[in-house]
Amino acid sequence: MAVFEGNFTFNPQQLRFAIVIGRFNDLVTGKLLSGCQDCLKRHGIDVDPNGNQVDYAWVPGSFELPLVARQLAISGRYDAIICLGAIIRGQTPHFDYVASETAKGIAAIGFQTGIPVIFGVLTTDTMQQALERAGIKSNLGWQYGQDALEMAALMGQLRGLTPDYSQSDNKIVPALPVSSPGQLNPTAIPQQQSDPKNQS
Ligand code: INI
Secondary structure: OOOOOOOOOOOHHHOOEEEEEEOOOHHHHHHHHHHHHHHHHHOOOOOOOOOOOEEEEEEOOHHHHHHHHHHHHHOOOOOEEEEEEEEEOOOOOHHHHHHHHHHHHHHHHHHHHOOOEEEEEEEEOOHHHHHHOEOOOOEHHHHHHHHHHHHHHHHHHHHOOOOOHHHOOOOOOOOOOOOOOHHHOHHHOOOOOOOHHHOO
């Protein structure tokens, strides 16, 4: 039998990532983003938004992270998606609704699509606690970048093992998309729709 483990010895130029960032508490999420970019860059990923390895999407707050991450995941373009947010407890139960829906939504996308989606969302009681985890003491953004690299490598290995279910009576429908994401599946890149008004 086998032991499966994501390694860091892959050819980094093959990988593609999307990072979705919540603007709410951007003092914190901006620092998480810097830490995450630093990690990816030091593992050989081109983090330039004009390059071809990392795309970025900004959303109003953590609650919107799952919707946009799902849209990116089903495009089939990415080996992993990283969601960055900071949910800080206030005086009302609002925190609990936002935190719970964000966590559930992010988990669901991974299950539904088979694309690893990293839960890079801080949930803290105070701004001080959030800042400590976003650069003052350590920067969890770095860790989230590393988690994305590991999961991209691991899921890449496991996809290579997908059996031929067509030969089996117990058909299992694989999660979407079944073809490899990233540059291994360039045909999955959505084509820009041309405006019919401009057509002659
Ligand atoms: N969004 C966050 O990312 N962090 C928070 O702490 C937060 N609080 O506390 O309200 C927050 N709210 C906004 C929410 O994510 C949505 O953007 C908003 O409700 C619109 O859907």
